[in-house]
Amino acid sequence: MLVNLSNQIGSILLITVYIGGLLLIAEILNRLHKTDSELTRKIVHIGTGNVILLAWWLNITSDVILLAVITASIVAIASYYLPILPSVNSVGRHSLGTLFYAISIGILTALFWHEGEKQFTAIGILIMSYGDGMAALIGQKWGKHKYQLLGNKKSWEGSLTMTLVSILVVISIFGIVATIQTKLFIIALLIGIFATILETFSPFGIDNLTVPVICGTLAYYLQNIFTIN
Numbered sequence: 001m002l003v004n005l006s007n008q009i010g011s012i013l014l015i016t017v018y019i020g021g022l023l024l025i026a027e028i029l030n031r032l033h034k035t036d037s038e039l040t041r042k043i044v045h046i047g048t049g050n051v052i053l054l055a056w057w058l059n060i061t062s063d064v065i066l067l068a069v070i071t072a073s074i075v076a077i078a079s080y081y082l083p084i085l086p087s088v089n090s091v092g093r094h095s096l097g098t099l100f101y102a103i104s105i106g107i108l109t110a111l112f113w114h115e116g117e118k119q120f121t122a123i124g125i126l127i128m129s130y131g132d133g134m135a136a137l138i139g140q141k142w143g144k145h146k147y148q149l150l151g152n153k154k155s156w157e158g159s160l161t162m163t164l165v166s167i168l169v170v171i172s173i174f175g176i177v178a179t180i181q182t183k184l185f186i187i188a189l190l191i192g193i194f195a196t197i198l199e200t201f202s203p204f205g206i207d208n209l210t211v212p213v214i215c216g217t218l219a220y221y222l223q224n225i226f227t228i229n
Contacts, residue, residue, distance in 0.1 A: 011058035022047045042133045049129020052122050062113040069106035097205025104212040119177050124216025126169045127195050135162035166192035183226045
């Protein structure tokens with residue numbers, strides 16, 4: 001572990017600077033410009049998804065990622081009780097979404113973060129960060145057609161955004177490691193629909209766990225079924 005940390009210190013610092021800058025921007029917007037905390041939370045939610053792409057590009061090892069996940073989980077638990085980073089946590093409700101987000105990264109890393117399968121970790125995390133984040137922003141801004149399931153208030157505009165963004169994520173990530181084929185669009189559509197269903201039926205922020213883990217795993221099995229290469 002110590003050897004991996006020392007060998008990757010430059011990459012770790014780069015990612016730390018990125019996350020720190022993202023949180024700083026959110027705090028400035030929240031504190032100085034009085035930007036709604038729900039908006040700044042989604043900015044961080046979407047932006048942190050890019051960390052998995054940086055980790056992939058920089059060849060960060062799984063043990064380093066898991067150490068970061070443990071650290072993030074501790075901070076997330078502390079923020080549930082303490083006023084840490086109001087731009088991320090002050091949304092007028094108690095939610096374990098940040099903790100679930102960190103845990104999902106840990107699970108997907110443990111399952112897929114080795115040579116040839118990192119794309120499934122990326123797919124799961126980016127569907128959650130981009131898909132759910134954009135769905136919330138679009139739904140709040142332009143969501144005119146509301147519906148409610150199991151106490152969860154959603155809009156058709158937001159749900160459609162979740163589906164479309166998830167499809168684009170799957171196609172983009174598979175496009176990095178495989179040839180674009182017709183059956184890839186079938187896989188992307190299935191995952192997009194499934195991601196939207198999971199996001200709709202996941203209360204208390206648990207979609208930050210169910211959506212990435214299940215979608216990443218589903219992508220893995222669908223790739224093997226359809227033999228995408």
